[in-house]
Amino acid sequence: xxxxxxxxxxxxxxxxxxxxxxxxxxxxxxxxxxxxxxxxxxxxxxxxxxxxxxxxxxxxxxxxxxxxxxxxxxxxxxxxxxxxxxxxxxxxxxxxxxxxxxxxxxxxxxxxxxxxxxxxxxxxxxxxxxxxxxxxxxxxxxxxxxxxxxxxxxxxxxxxxxxxxxxxxxxxxxxxxxxxxxxxxxxxxxxxxxxxxxxxxxxxxxxxxxxxxxxxxxxxxxxxxxxxxxxxxxxxxxxxxxxxxxxxxxxxxxxxxxxxxxxxxxxxxxxxxxxxxxxxxxxxxxxxxxxxxxxxx
Numbered sequence: 001x002x003x004x005x006x007x008x009x010x011x012x013x014x015x016x017x018x019x020x021x022x023x024x025x026x027x028x029x030x031x032x033x034x035x036x037x038x039x040x041x042x043x044x045x046x047x048x049x050x051x052x053x054x055x056x057x058x059x060x061x062x063x064x065x066x067x068x069x070x071x072x073x074x075x076x077x078x079x080x081x082x083x084x085x086x087x088x089x090x091x092x093x094x095x096x097x098x099x100x101x102x103x104x105x106x107x108x109x110x111x112x113x114x115x116x117x118x119x120x121x122x123x124x125x126x127x128x129x130x131x132x133x134x135x136x137x138x139x140x141x142x143x144x145x146x147x148x149x150x151x152x153x154x155x156x157x158x159x160x161x162x163x164x165x166x167x168x169x170x171x172x173x174x175x176x177x178x179x180x181x182x183x184x185x186x187x188x189x190x191x192x193x194x195x196x197x198x199x200x201x202x203x204x205x206x207x208x209x210x211x212x213x214x215x216x217x218x219x220x221x222x223x224x225x226x227x228x229x230x231x232x233x234x235x236x237x238x239x240x241x242x243x244x245x246x247x248x249x250x251x252x253x254x255x256x257x258x259x260x261x262x263x264x265x266x267x268x269x270x271x272x273x274x275x276x277x278x279x280x281x282x283x284x285x286x287x288x289x290x291x292x293x294x295x296x297x
Contacts, residue, residue, distance in 0.1 A: 001246045002033040007045035009087055010080035011052060018045060018055065019251070023087060030091055034099045037291025041102035041149070041216075041246065042088075046080065048115045049073040056114050064121035068128045078136065085141035093296075098145035100296070104216060105133060107151035108178055109165055123165050130167040147173045151216045154179030154194060159201050174243065175206050176216035185225050185232040195236035203240050212243040219247040219263035223271040229278035 004026055007018035016022050030040050048058030049067050067077035091099040106116045109126060116126060130150075137143045150172040156162040166172065177198055181191040199215065206213040215237065220228050237245065247263040254261035265275045279286055 001039050001041060001244050002030065003246050003249075004030060004040065004042045005045065006042055006084060006087065007047075007056060009044075009083050010046050019249070027087070027090060030099060031093065034091075034093060034296075036287060037293075037295065038287050039102065039244065039290065039295070040091075040099060041104060041244075043107055044084065044103075044105040045114075046105075049076055058115045059112060059117060059120050060115065061120050063115040064125045064129050068125060069132060081133065081136050081141070085137055085143055088137075088143055088146065089141070091145070097296075100145050100147060102149050102174065103146040104149040104151050104176070106130065107149075107216065108153045109151070110153045110155060118165070126165045127167040131171050134167075134171045149174040149176055149214070149216060151176045151178065153177060154198050156198065156201075159205055162201060162205065169209055169211075172211065174212045174214055175202050175209070176214040177202065178217035179215065179236070180218060180248075181220035181228070181232065185220075185228060192232055192235045196238045196240070199237065199240040199242060213240075214243045215245040217246060217248055221263060222260060223263070223265055223269065226270050227274045228271055229274045230281070231274075234278070234281070234283070 005017050005019060005021070008014050008016060009023060015024070017026070034040060045056040047055050048060070048063055050058060050060060050063060050073075065071055066073040068074065071077075088101060088103075089098070091101065093099055106114075106126070106129065108114065109116055109118065111117050112119045114120070116129065118126075121129070134148060137146065148171060150166060152162060152165075154177045156177070162177075179191065179195040179198065183190070185191065195215070195218070199213070202213040205211075218233070218236075220232070225232065233245070250262040250264050250266075252260065252262070265272045278284060
């Protein structure tokens with residue numbers, strides 16, 4: 001799995017995403033990963049239509065309503081989608097074929113930290129935003145290489161709660177949520193228990209709706225627990241046959257946080273040996289195994 005981010009592409013003449021990664025280089029790396037047989041997923045932390053100063057972390061109520069059809073910023077939003085479409089349509093393999101992308105916009109929608117979160121818009125407004133976005137990119141921009149990933153936070157308690165803002169089976173391909181480890185996994189099992197419970201509910205919903213399901217974001221910052229991969233994460237997944245699991249970014253030194261910010265191990269990191277064991281588990285599927293399946297043929 002290769003995860004990428006489009007945040008910032010909506011800004012005029014912007015060449016880098018919100019993490020400072022050039023879109024031109026991103027395009028090259030996506031092609032390389034695809035041609036090795038890997039799977040591409042892209043999220044989009046779009047700026048608030050009321051201004052880029054707060055980025056995606058603007059929780060003012062009415063933001064979504066302003067970009068939905070009939071809203072004051074609807075034309076602006078379509079301009080943003082044009083830029084997104086230009087990038088996504090440029091993702092081509094060596095034979096000129098469109099590269100399939102697991103597209104995951106407006107994620108963690110059940111949280112209160114983004115302008116599309118549950119306290120910033122109504123259920124109807126969120127569903128309208130999602131359905132219009134799918135319609136515009138599919139019908140108006142003729143993009144047919146997107147696999148749409150519906151992605152909540154991991155705080156839901158029931159299947160009904162998970163589906164409160166679900167925009168419909170005809171506009172979603174993959175069901176997912178995000179769940180992160182906090183605290184010492186040797187002392188508390190909240191992450192394992194909560195994540196496993198959520199995935200079990202998702203498994204039931206996915207069967208009912210004939211959808212794939214996944215743990216779209218997870219991780220333990222700096223992975224200070226030696227056996228986090230084979231014990232904590234695998235216990236969290238349990239027997240749920242998820243389509244994929246993706247840990248968050250390896251940013252390096254984060255100036256704002258004043259510390260190293262990463263979620264995958266490197267050579268010499270305390271969980272390195274355990275990650276190798278995780279890699280070699282029968283249940284896990286990495287690029288070498290995935291390439292043999294020839295997903296794109």
